[in-house]
């Protein structure tokens with residue numbers, strides 16, 4: 001293999017032979033950074049029967065795809081995936097390595113970073129280059145964005161949530177190299193994924209939802225949470241949450257919006273009983289219209305939304321649902 005140091009890598013992810021959008025979004029951003037650095041974008045894709053998917057990565061902007069296309073790689077295997085990536089990275093020495101902040105990425109990135117003895121910035125909300133062409137990985141902190149750099153070690157690693165960057169236009173005419181990877185025989189397999197059981201998701205999927213109702217600690221208890229869930233249902237909206245709602249067990253982790261959760265871009269976002277903490281709000285910066293319902297007139301959330309309703313959500317939400325239903329019925333009979 002010809003040596004290609006200092007490239008930007010994206011560890012791409014596929015599930016059931018479908019490339020995740022976050023991987024394509026990262027290739028789009030990697031392309032911009034690579035053009036500024038005068039280097040190439042390379043991707044690693046592991047799975048089975050994924051040759052066609054590798055072409056999608058090239059169409060999205062990758063110059064090279066390292067392709068591990070074997071039955072034993074069909075589903076994510078932490079030790080095997082880690083070993084293959086570490087081995088390849090030691091040989092090819094990328095300057096930057098990006099990975100989606102998915103269930104796989106959140107586990108794999110620190111495993112790889114520890115083996116390569118380099119730094120990793122998790123849950124970034126932006127990636128830029130500083131004046132020395134070092135990666136500035138930005139995370140929300142102290143009421144603003146903090147830039148984390150890794151000037152000494154390589155690769156500079158970061159995980160980024162889905163939705164932070166836009167998906168690039170696919171250009172089917174682009175060409176790139178596809179380099180097959182062998183699976184080393186001596187990889188320890190103390191942890192093996194034997195079966196993948198998918199949870200049935202009820203309600204509307206958050207990533208593509210035009211309307212999102214997100215609830216926070218102000219729900220108070222499971223009954224208060226149910227009212228917020230009913231509001232989401234009445235609006236045919238996806239139900240999102242803040243971290244306390246997840247910690248309380250009212251909401252599933254997959255519904256959490258923000259720095260360590262999902263990044264969403266609905267047309268309408270309604271935040272109920274939440275304070276507008278930055279770690280939550282970075283997940284909804286692309287929302288078109290934002291509404292907050294909070295009983296504290298001084299809550300910082302009101303400075304960040306287009307419309308604010310000062311009221312107790314436990315009383316206001318049921319009234320709002322009634323009004324919405326009445327409006328919907330009237331509309332149907334008109």
Ligand SMILES: Cc1cc2nc3c(=O)[nH]c(=O)nc-3n(C[C@H](O)[C@H](O)[C@H](O)COP(=O)(O)OP(=O)(O)OC[C@H]3O[C@@H](n4cnc5c(N)ncnc54)[C@H](O)[C@@H]3O)c2cc1C
Nearest residue numbers: 216217218242243258259260261273274275279280295313
């Ligand atoms: C590294 C890191 C990452 C994090 N990542 C995330 C993340 O991804 N997503 C996330 O959400 N959080 C995240 N957090 C936590 C975050 O900092 C906040 O603690 C959290 O977002 C606050 O949630 P909240 O607004 O529901 O709760 P609170 O801040 O407690 O706010 C509750 C609000 O409800 C209002 N309220 C109370 N009772 C009522 C009522 N009856 N009616 C109406 N309003 C009422 C209150 O006035 C208050 O404004 C992270 C924190 C850290 C340190």
